[in-house]
Amino acid sequence: MTEFVLEKKSGWEYYHLPELTAAGIIHGFFTRRSPxxxxxxxxxxxxxxxxxxxxxxxxxQEHGQEIHVADNGDRPGRGDGILLARRGIAGVIKTxxxxxxxxxxxxxxxxxxxxxxxxGTLKKITTKALNMMVERGAARQRMIxxxxxxxxxxxxxxGPEVCDAFMHEGFPEDVFSRRNDRLFLDLAKANGELLxxxxxxxxxxxxxxxxxxxxxxxxxxxxxxxxRQVNFVAIKxx
Ligand SMILES: [Zn+2]
Numbered sequence: 002m003t004e005f006v007l008e009k010k011s012g013w014e015y016y017h018l019p020e021l022t023a024a025g026i027i028h029g030f031f032t033r034r035s036p037x038x039x040x041x042x043x044x045x046x047x048x049x050x051x052x053x054x055x056x057x058x059x060x061x062q063e064h065g066q067e068i069h070v071a072d073n074g075d076r077p078g079r080g081d082g083i084l085l086a087r088r089g090i091a092g093v094i095k096t097x098x099x100x101x102x103x104x105x106x107x108x109x110x111x112x113x114x115x116x117x118x119x120x121g122t123l124k125k126i127t128t129k130a131l132n133m134m135v136e137r138g139a140a141r142q143r144m145i146x147x148x149x150x151x152x153x154x155x156x157x158x159x160g161p162e163v164c165d166a167f168m169h170e171g172f173p174e175d176v177f178s179r180r181n182d183r184l185f186l187d188l189a190k191a192n193g194e195l196l197x198x199x200x201x202x203x204x205x206x207x208x209x210x211x212x213x214x215x216x217x218x219x220x221x222x223x224x225x226x227x228x229r230q231v232n233f234v235a236i237k238x239x
Contacts, residue, residue, distance in 0.1 A: 005207045011051040012036070016207050021145055024107035027052055027091075028234040030149040030207060032217050039093060039231055054235055055089035062095065064120040066129055068113065070137075082115035082130055086137065089238035095229035097219040098211050100151035100188040102127050103234045104201075106139035114234045117192055119159065123166055127195045144201040148208075149232050152222060154178050154187030156212035167191070 005016045008029075013036070015029030022028065029052075031037075039048040039057055049057065058071050061079040068082030071090055077083070083092030092114040094101045099118035104127075105111070113130040115121065127146075135141060154177075164177050164184055176191040177184055189206050196204055211220040219225035 004205065011047065013048065013051055016150070018147060018205050021105060021107065021147070025110055025237040026105040026107050026112055026234060027237050028103055028105075028147065029232070030101065031231040033219055033228070033230060034217075035231065037228060037231065039233070052091070052235065053089070053238055054091050055238065057091040057093050057233065058083055059093040059095065062116050064116075064118050066121060066124040066126040068115065068126070068130055068133055070133070081121050081126055082113060084111070084113040084130070084133055084137075085234065085236055086111050088236045091233045091235040093231060093233045095231055096149065096151065097221040097225045097229045098152040098157075100192060101149035101232035102130070102192055103147040103149070103232075104130055104134060105145050105234065106134065106143045107145070108143050109139045110236045111137065111139045112234045112236060114232065117188065119163055119186060119188065122188055122191050122195075123170055125170070125195055127192045131196065131199055131201070141200045142202055146196055146201060146204040148189045148192060148204065148206040150207055150209040150211050150214065150218045150230070151188050152212045152220060153189065153210035154185050155210055156222070157186045157188065158183055159186045160184070
């Protein structure tokens with residue numbers, strides 16, 4: 002299920018779900034044709050202006066499961082998720098193969114953005130994000146999940162120890178595929194499994210593999226070492 006569109010806005014190019022944007026949750030999965038930093042002085046200003054934002058928050062990501070609640074104006078340090086209840090503040094996650102997951106309840110409104118590589122997925126950061134939203138008053142039946150571009154089952158070869166760890170955590174075997182004695186992990190499928198029985202309204206997957214994207218997205222496994230793409234979500238200012 003994808004109804005994402007590729008949009009261009011003052012030099013920024015990104016995928017978004019128009020239905021969710023119209024409902025007041027602004028978000029984007031930027032391509033490499035966009036500036037890669039939203040914290041650089043010039044680009045940062047341009048980013049905030051383009052999306053009518055007051056501020057943007059990013060973390061020192063560390064493949065963990067720490068999710069910060071951005072509600073009192075403090076600047077979180079390390080972590081892999083940002084929960085937003087205040088308007089006009091963007092939570093930013095940078096990726097280059099890992100999956101960015103956004104969850105939003107547009108009517109409440111509340112949103113969360115997480116960084117889910119294999120380690121974060123194994124630690125079920127997406128489940129944690131959902132539970133944090135529900136604890137704070139968001140409703141499962143209104144909740145929409147978005148999966149951004151990431152390395153996919155076509156290209157994400159992993160070792161048997163990764164598969165063993167996932168089996169140990171109760172993931173179904175079909176989040177992996179086997180081809181010519183090689184093992185591939187599908188991060189989107191694994192995170193889909195985490196959300197499957199949670200009673201949320203919809204999961205929308207942009208369905209793009211960063212490794213196969215022909216350079217439209219940065220891929221760590223394709224050689225991007227310092228380059229990351231920006232993913233963000235924010236509750237629109239009234
Ligand atoms: Zn691929």
